[in-house]
Amino acid sequence: MSNTTTLPASEVVAGRAxxxxxxxxxxxxxxxxxxATLQYSEDWQCFTGFPTIERWNLDADKGPLLREGLRALALKAAVYELTGxxxxxxxxxxAVPVDEMTHAMIAQPQLLARIAARVGVQIIHQTDQEHTDYTTGDYTHAAYTAAWGEPPTRYWLTRTEVDRRLGILAIKYTSIGMGRSGREHSITFAAA
Known part of the structure; x- marks a missing residue:
């Protein structure tokens, strides 16, 4: 986050979100x-986002995750507006899985831009500035809780828990020839 801007009170952000x-x-x-966002699910092949959700199931989880992603974008839009x-x-x-869903939403740029323009908000997301270090009790948690109650811990995983789960996933991926959590592999596709 910015070092120069004082963040608005979480309750104020919550109301606007x-x-x-x-x-x-x-x-x-x-x-x-x-x-369109949920149809994008056929391309959701990230090995380090959604798979951190326990017993991840695309069909069962995509709807609830859409809701969480929308809430996240609403919080970000509110902070943007309230900080000038x-x-x-x-x-x-x-949280990493929620951030992953925001990527699916942002992949619908024309629809999202038109909706945001009519609503009069700016949708904020820039990969090199994003923070996937969510933790219970932080600013996001406080604003979310003030807006909608406790976030579902199935999707709002703390960074510590995500890192723990990524360690487990990395071991499993390596066992099947997937290196660097899916960023490379040693599988050959030679004809049998």
Missing amino acids: VEILAAIEADPEFPAFEA GDEKAAEVSL
């Missing part, structure tokens, strides 16, 4: 945005 989310969901193009447009401050901490 609730309004933003309601406006996004009420937009006439929201059903198309939702359908500070993009760095708006990059509040997210």
